[in-house]
Amino acid sequence: MPDTAPRLVYRKPSPSDVQRLFAIFGDPQTNLFNPAGPMTRLDDAHRLLDRWLEQWATQGYGWWAIARIEAPHHLIGFGGVAPLNYLTERRINLGYRFAVEAWGQGYATELGRDALELAFDTLNFPEVFGLVRPDHAASIRVLEKLGLKPFGVLDDVPGKAPSRVFRVCHPTTVPG
Template structure:
């Protein structure tokens, strides 16, 4: 089980549960096709975002495998919502999970995705006790590949045209990190 104390602090961000106050800011980026190109949903409407915040995006803890924790990424200095990040708990037996993130175009290229994903890796390894965390991404999403590589995740698989995704074949990259590798990188 994972029940963090919020907000989580990084150098420049606060990671916190989403609220209905985030709907307008989220709509600005989650409604744009180019922003959601590589995530498993299309552009979202205000109603879609409202429903998801009332449902799984509003979760504040993980109580069992199969759940996910999606957190808003807020700039500490301005209070501006710059994106969101997610930690999936896949299996208790195998102690496995996954991380993901999506940022507003105005916040890309500033290192926020790396900062947020590092905080989620810490949550997964140190607080949830996961053994292995993966990041799955479309091969064309080179910016996301750079993020996970900066975190020290290693490329484990390139699954060529493994999924029919948004009307075309997609090649998926699977990056991973083990708990021991996380601990080594955290000490260094």
């Protein structure tokens, strides 16, 4: 891990984050590789935020609200590790969505390192997965930088090429 000062702060999302969540998840630019497209209704943002808060309440972890250290009240994204259904199989998934203003600055890689540290050092998960659309080169590069390796494909979007699945195992776990 690089010896650099952290640039991001993370916190559990709160109900007051719904407008910022909607702004980021509703931006067509942040959904270029999302087959479902941008979020179009504030109600959808409320439902997503409610799911995240339920995850935090029942499991004690989940996606974080993310801000720059120098501007902790301005959220630039959401992400972290949380369970996700890969069709019928539940996996611990690393994911993120950043506002366009935060792109190209290495924040996804920094978030990923911090999320994997939580997943392995604190939560002691045996493995973490990443699910990415096959044409999303930037996210694939982030997963590779973080040490995730190709694991397979998931035919999760009808009529589209399968998503790529990446995996990284706990540093003390030998892959099976």
